[in-house]
Amino acid sequence: MKKIAILGSTGSIGTQTLELVRDNPDLQVVGLAAGSNIDLLEKQVREFKPRLVSLQSSKACGDLEVRLADLPVEVVCGMEGLIRIAEMEESELLVTAIVGMVGIRPTIAAINKHKDIALANKETLVTAGHIIMPLAKEKGVSILPVDSEHSAIFQSMQGENRERVSRLLITASGGPFRGKTRAELENVQLEDALKHPNWSMGHKITIDSATLVNKGLEVMEAKWLFDMDLDKIQVVVHPQSIIHSMVEYADGGIMAQLGTPDMKLPIQYALFYPDRRPMKGKRVDFYELGCITFERPDMETFTGLKLAMRAAKEGGSVPTVFNAANERAVSLFLTGKIRFVQIPEIIEMCMEAHKRIEAPNVEEILACEQETYEVIESRLIL
């Protein structure tokens, strides 16, 4: 029996992880954390019987406690609750499937308690990779990528000499606005941005895919996960999303991982690594597929990717500012307060306003996040 805890169990990655638990009786869920979706969390608790669960607000926690009075489950709350679940003694692996920098502290807490991490929450590595990766190494903890590109890279490195890697090739679908000009982006609507051509995901990452900011975050995530120089990471647009990413070696040979676009495969690979369990679902039919294509990313139109590369190069606290500005801008776009093209404009404004810190600690990272929100509030007329 493998005991796991999940942060973000009510989200896209969280619910797919639980579907895999349903299909694999030797997985046991001991802890679940969600933000505010009390109805779904209650259902999950009744089905999966964890010992500890958490919600964000104390009001919601009180309500959940009343609803679950007939079960032997403890309800915990907020950041403290996330950390309690991350540290649970009986848990062997923590799935980090929450969105945003709220994942930093619980991820560090879990590593300190020697839990392996199945990492979906890329924002944590983007902003605190310089803390997380050395800590994981020190504690002998595996950081198993859930993000499909990073899982593909990880899979393409099995049995290979990592010293011989010459390049990581991260594929990108290009999002729903691939091929559009800057002028055409001026008037795109929220519902268009939420229509991802290949993947079904949470709202924030779907918008990040439309701006190509997601690919920028993934470059930074790959840099930390695989300890790779930025000039050895290349983004390749591949609209069919069949090749999930590739690794080129010193002899020019390229290893790739292919499959239908379904997050369950990378999630399952992280849960059972190094095993490959059977899985239901559609298979790639190459006769039907016919051809796959590749393009250069258009960084002049999708300036979010260009800014991400700049943030990655500058390093230190700049990726935190990039990420925080994007998080706030995306939430303003999702609530109809700004236009799509303002997302990269807001990121750039915050990056310009920031004074870089070389190797920020967690407090400094969270302070940079706060400062970035304040810059947006004070300078943006909504």
Ligand code: NDP
């Ligand atoms: P969703 O928005 O679907 O889900 C987010 C989850 O986090 C929900 O369970 C939500 O709870 C919870 N949550 C949000 N804020 C808090 C908080 N403050 N405290 C506790 N829980 C919180 O996101 P996704 O599943 O799409 O993405 C999760 C992470 O995985 C992101 O970092 C994303 O970049 C990454 N990722 C996602 C992929 C995908 O296919 N979806 C692919 C690759 C990476 P509630 O809904 O109850 O409020």
Ligand code: MG
């Ligand atoms: Mg991805």
